[in-house]
Amino acid sequence: MLCLTIALLTAAVTDVGSASAHRNALWQVVQTCALAAAHLGSAFPCEEVILPRQGVPGSALIKSPRYRTEFLLTPLTAVAGLESPSVRWQGSSQLWNRAWKARSKVSASLGRHLPRTAIAMAVNSRTERSQDQFHIHIDCVAVSVEKKLVLKGPKVEGPWQLLPLALMGKRYWIKAVDKPDLETTNVVGIIASGLPQARGAMHHVNVVVVGAELAGARPGFYILTNWESSAAERLLDHDCTSR
Template identity: 30%
Template sequence: MTPPRRVTALAASFLPLLFAPAFADSDVLWKIVHDRCAVQTAPCLSVNTAEHYAMLKDLNGIAQFLLIPTDKITGIESPDLLNPATHNFFADAWAEQGDVDSRLPHAIPRDGLSLAVNAQQARSQNQLHIHIDCLSTDARAVLKADADRVGTDWAPLPDAIAGHQFTAIRVKGETLGDFNPFLALAKTLKDPAKDMGGHNLVVVGANFAEGPGFIVLTDVAKPGMGGEDVQDHSCAIEH
């Protein structure tokens, strides 16, 4: 689907910033959401004022979208994410799957959709954003093989994905409901306020023997390795 002309034109005005070196302006996403989307929606596709987030088509990939809070939340290290009153942005991101599907010839199967947040040292922008996109074919194969070995307590995933040795947990249900991956990760850490920023966090849809659910993945980021590594922005699984 071709993006609406008004969105394309406005988004184009940010091209020099978005493709500039990461150190050039780490607040580009915040400026887009705060200065433009919160005022007139475009270049975002939508703004959910009740849940405090906007949906923006990423310039990278054919169907990748970013869920970006409309409040200033720097990233996974933000103390705001440890507040149970903060909206469950991962649950919101899963509910926005239709935006991704609209750019593809077929809807992504449940176990082909992924939501990823990069660790503080593995990102270029200082505004929280969840990458919503296709899972890579390799990652999908690994998780399909390991799905029924993932339990309801955090444990190492048997196989590596894109060089990551993830720890994983199973979540049951069609939606994430009240399960907040940020809070679930924080509960495993000795000092969440200090340690959250070093972690990647990924949510992938799953089909377990007993029904639908999710596999949540996390690891301590190595240099240059983000949670986004499990995704395929060309969406090969749909071609």
């Protein structure tokens, strides 16, 4: 059973679009972790499991066996992806906030502290993902992306705008969030309600949330989204180069 679980976990975090990845592998790992947490008090093979309670979703944090610093955060319930209405529920903000808290594990895996602007979370669209269980990738953001956001990202919270610079060759809509955490920020709901063109194509939507420093050195976030044929995960740097 242990060998099977490790094999499934490895398959679940293979490269986006890999034909070898079993599209339900991640969900099978999540179920294993949830059972272990509920009956044995252990999160293994996950890093951490938070069991659900009234009004608060459960989640599992998984260390990627493929990349040194990457972690995945996924709910304990079966949720396919960004096109699922449940990810627009206000309670889903807890999932994003837990993913953001996992940035400390990214720093620990690298062996040194990373500033908030160096960390990003990404969710790939249905057409670009390899797994059909909603999951948030947590890792370093590419240095070129970080520099462009520092240079051209909005410094105050406001309406959606098209970022003037391309990121990894693709254009993104961007919105600043003037909050130090994501505890009350419904990321996908903000996209669906604020960008009608995205709401009509949620199965194509890619989402990236990057830590930001706003005006007055206030800690905040940038929410980035597009619906092009390019995975959100491309904005991450799984090698954490130049850090």
